[in-house]
Amino acid sequence: MLNGTAIYGQNVNQYYYDRIINIPEDYGQVSELINNDDGGFGYVLPIPPVEYGYYKISSEENHIGQDILPKLISAPFIYISPNLGINEKTTTLLYNTIKNNNLNALRNLPIKYVILRRDVACIDCLDSSDEQLAKEFSLALRNETFSVYKIDSPSSLFRSTNVKYEVINPIKYKLTISGISNRQDLDFLLSFNKNWKLYLDINPDDSCAGNEIGLNPSTSECVRNKKFLEGDELMYLFKKPVFDSTHNLYDGYGNKWAVDSSVIGSSSELNLILFYQPQAWFYLLSVISFLSFSVYMLFVNIDLIRNVYMRLKEYSITTGIFK
Numbered sequence: 001m002l003n004g005t006a007i008y009g010q011n012v013n014q015y016y017y018d019r020i021i022n023i024p025e026d027y028g029q030v031s032e033l034i035n036n037d038d039g040g041f042g043y044v045l046p047i048p049p050v051e052y053g054y055y056k057i058s059s060e061e062n063h064i065g066q067d068i069l070p071k072l073i074s075a076p077f078i079y080i081s082p083n084l085g086i087n088e089k090t091t092t093l094l095y096n097t098i099k100n101n102n103l104n105a106l107r108n109l110p111i112k113y114v115i116l117r118r119d120v121a122c123i124d125c126l127d128s129s130d131e132q133l134a135k136e137f138s139l140a141l142r143n144e145t146f147s148v149y150k151i152d153s154p155s156s157l158f159r160s161t162n163v164k165y166e167v168i169n170p171i172k173y174k175l176t177i178s179g180i181s182n183r184q185d186l187d188f189l190l191s192f193n194k195n196w197k198l199y200l201d202i203n204p205d206d207s208c209a210g211n212e213i214g215l216n217p218s219t220s221e222c223v224r225n226k227k228f229l230e231g232d233e234l235m236y237l238f239k240k241p242v243f244d245s246t247h248n249l250y251d252g253y254g255n256k257w258a259v260d261s262s263v264i265g266s267s268s269e270l271n272l273i274l275f276y277q278p279q280a281w282f283y284l285l286s287v288i289s290f291l292s293f294s295v296y297m298l299f300v301n302i303d304l305i306r307n308v309y310m311r312l313k314e315y316s317i318t319t320g321i322f323k
Contacts, residue, residue: 042112048125087191
């Protein structure tokens, strides 16, 4: 970057790390298809499921590095990679599902699209075929580079009785369980992590009317624009989670809680927020770092500020401009 190559976006002849990548039409077709799907949350599984590699962008252009597709598509991607923090059991489940061509098992995961790609060059990669995928799923798009299959009625992200959920962002979800009386299970189909915490939502937002999608008879999703922050994230450092003692592993990879109405008195509607608590520490440390840097810069430049002030004062006395 010091020579300006990256800043100006110039390609460098005879070097493999060119900075400009031309997005081919095949990539654009896939991104347009998935980005225009407003049918609720779901992951995208590319096959081969490699996040980094050698990609044949076109007949005249190659790319070595991170997969470009997630940068074009708003839906989250899932790879078989130890770098993504995915639970080992989830990784094993995906690996065996693809390796053994037990593709129907993907319906048990919150995966909405499977992309069979022909632009990746890798050795001993997990792979599949159009023939195998077409037996299980609907072909949504095919071009020279990709075959995109849609999983009809994929598993919802949450499982419970009479549950409605909204994805705020990847680390925060809002849930409403209606008609709750006895204890019931609440399943969350992302990789198990003890840092997922449930909190009571004391100010539930009931403005989702008209934006709900029924996923099955007992589950619906509120589909609205995602939010990066809601402004209350730091509060979860001090709020007490509920049902934490019941947080266990679900189906070998996911999260499960046993919830009931004991925390809501006589009400039959339980409003919860699911939050990944370490993210609040990240936000807090970011705020502290910013404030510390601001104070440091103030002290470093205090002499400069003082000199500027004195010169302005001297100038005003000499010229009488501020009289």
